[in-house]
Amino acid sequence: MLLINKIDGTNEDTVRSEFSRYGFSEMLTVSAAHRQGLDDLLDEVVERLPEEGTTETLDDDPGRMRIAFVGRPNVGKSTLVNRLLGEERMIASEVPGTTRDSIAVDMERDGREYRLIDTAGLRRKGRVDEVVEKFSVVKTLQAIEQCQVAVLMLDATEGVTDQDASVLGAVLDAGRALVVAINKWDGLTEYQREQAEALLSRKLSFVPWAEVVRISAQHGSGLRELFRAIHQAHASATMEFSTSEVNRALEIAYETNPPPAIRGHVSKLRYVHPGGSNPPTFIVHGTRLKDLPESYKRYLENFFRKRFKLVGTPVQFIFREGTNPYEGKKNVLTERQVKAKRRLMKHVRGK
Ligand SMILES: Nc1nc2c(ncn2[C@@H]2O[C@H](COP(=O)(O)OP(=O)(O)OP(=O)(O)O)[C@@H](O)[C@H]2O)c(=O)[nH]1
Ligand SMILES: [Mg+2]
Numbered sequence: 113m114l115l116i117n118k119i120d121g122t123n124e125d126t127v128r129s130e131f132s133r134y135g136f137s138e139m140l141t142v143s144a145a146h147r148q149g150l151d152d153l154l155d156e157v158v159e160r161l162p163e164e165g166t167t168e169t170l171d172d173d174p175g176r177m178r179i180a181f182v183g184r185p186n187v188g189k190s191t192l193v194n195r196l197l198g199e200e201r202m203i204a205s206e207v208p209g210t211t212r213d214s215i216a217v218d219m220e221r222d223g224r225e226y227r228l229i230d231t232a233g234l235r236r237k238g239r240v241d242e243v244v245e246k247f248s249v250v251k252t253l254q255a256i257e258q259c260q261v262a263v264l265m266l267d268a269t270e271g272v273t274d275q276d277a278s279v280l281g282a283v284l285d286a287g288r289a290l291v292v293a294i295n296k297w298d299g300l301t302e303y304q305r306e307q308a309e310a311l312l313s314r315k316l317s318f319v320p321w322a323e324v325v326r327i328s329a330q331h332g333s334g335l336r337e338l339f340r341a342i343h344q345a346h347a348s349a350t351m352e353f354s355t356s357e358v359n360r361a362l363e364i365a366y367e368t369n370p371p372p373a374i375r376g377h378v379s380k381l382r383y384v385h386p387g388g389s390n391p392p393t394f395i396v397h398g399t400r401l402k403d404l405p406e407s408y409k410r411y412l413e414n415f416f417r418k419r420f421k422l423v424g425t426p427v428q429f430i431f432r433e434g435t436n437p438y439e440g441k442k443n444v445l446t447e448r449q450v451k452a453k454r455r456l457m458k459h460v461r462g463k
Contacts, residue, residue: 113156114139120146176218176225177346180255182283183265184275185209185233188295192265192329193217193230202230209233212248214255221339229255234279253455256282260390261289261345261424263338268296268308268326272315280319285455287391289349289425290322291341298328321417323424345424353386353420358394365415374403392420393428401431 114136116127120143131139140156142149181189185208193202197219203210209232216229232248256262262283266276283290300308316324323341327334362384371379379400387393394416413427 113160115153116141117144119143120148173218173225173227176227177261177342178227178229178259179342180214180229180231180259180262180288181265182231182252182256182262182279183233183267184235184273184279187233187265187267188329189233189265190230192293192295192327193228195329195332196221196228196335209245214251216255229259231255234282235275253282253286256286256288259288260349261291261342262286263291263293263342265293265295266312268294269299269304271308271311277315282455284319284426285451287426287428289345289390290319291338291345291424292316292319292322292324293334293338294324294326295329297326297334298331321423321425321427341424348420348422349390349392349425351389351392351420351422353392353394355385358384358386358416361416361419362396362412364419365412368415369411371404371408374400374405377403379404379408387428387430391426391428392422393430395430395432397432399433401433404431 114131116131116139119127119141124141127141128139140149140153142153144150181193183189186206188204190202190204190211194200194204197217201217202215211230211232214229214231216227219226219228231252232245234249234252235245264276264280264283266272280290294308294312297305312324316322323344325334325337325341327338362381366381371381377400379398381396381398381401383397384394387395396412409429409431412429416422417427
């Protein structure tokens with residue numbers, strides 16, 4: 113859109129005819145200082161916005177693996193993306209908050225196509241008050257939502273902080289595959305490396321399925337290992353299952369270790385069917401499933417992880433009462449999208 117500002121105090125028709133001489137047919141005239149023409153401007157903007165719920169441009173090329181690089185400010189996300197591209201496409205600097213918007217760049221490596229998404233560093237929620245930064249947060253959360261694998265970058269020289277935990281939380285909320293990359297590994301002494309290892313394994317113990325790789329974005333070390341982990345996570349997150357193989361798995365899991373009796377009753381797991389990917393989702397049907405203890409759910413998850421070699425991705429189980437596998441809604445994706453939207457709104461409002 114062509115926008116002509118400072119229209120106050122001029123003859124609007126003269127200005128319009130002046131600009132149309134240059135070949136512009138559509139233009140809006142405003143005065144930012146005097147709020148003139150702003151209503152029309154907003155109407156035009158709203159008209160051009162994409163339909164609500166469309167996943168925009170990041171999803172337009174299904175053959176491309178979408179990888180988002182996330183982490184708090186200054187961990188080296190832009191440096192890494194530049195390193196992978198082999199050119200200085202992103203601005204990287206020692207000033208935290210350099211990247212303000214998510215930027216997607218396509219790349220080919222060893223015959224495979226990727227879309228790399230560099231994102232703005234996320235701070236802890238309470239610290240986000242500037243409008244620009246709220247915009248950055250929303251864009252980063254969208255990138256997480258739209259990627260297939262999120263690479264969470266940590267700074268080896270600074271350990272794991274609350275800010276890292278909040279970025280990790282966003283990835284887990286979205287159910288995305290995850291690889292943890294410890295960056296700036298180059299700058300550490302042997303002692304510091306040992307310290308860092310110990311701290312990290314403690315802090316990351318609640319995501320035991322995520323692979324951790326040590327890299328230096330600046331020197332380009334560890335990148336082969338990083339890509340191996342990304343591929344592994346991607347393959348797991350997008351794996352397709354047949355109904356018969358998941359039922360076989362459930363049967364063995366159930367027979368090896370049936371659920372415990374709760375108040376004299378035992379939950380029955382009768383049937384399972386695949387409910388979608390990214391993350392892999394299994395919908396289990398049975399009776400008294402509300403009584404199924406958390407420990408048993410974890411057992412099932414681990415059993416499925418082992419049997420199907422699922423690494424680097426969350427795994428979701430949905431439990432439904434009743435034995436008919438086709439009753440009720442089957443549209444798992446939509447549920448997730450609704451949740452995603454709620455999450456975005458929460459962040460936008462800065463709650
Ligand atoms: N020693 C060392 N420094 C690094 C490495 N990677 C990045 N840096 C430095 O860390 C600083 C921040 O790098 P950026 O790539 O801008 O960080 P970012 O995560 O994109 O930061 P924001 O855009 O602010 O979120 C720069 O001064 C980099 O030179 C690394 O592997 N080793
Ligand atoms: Mg950056």
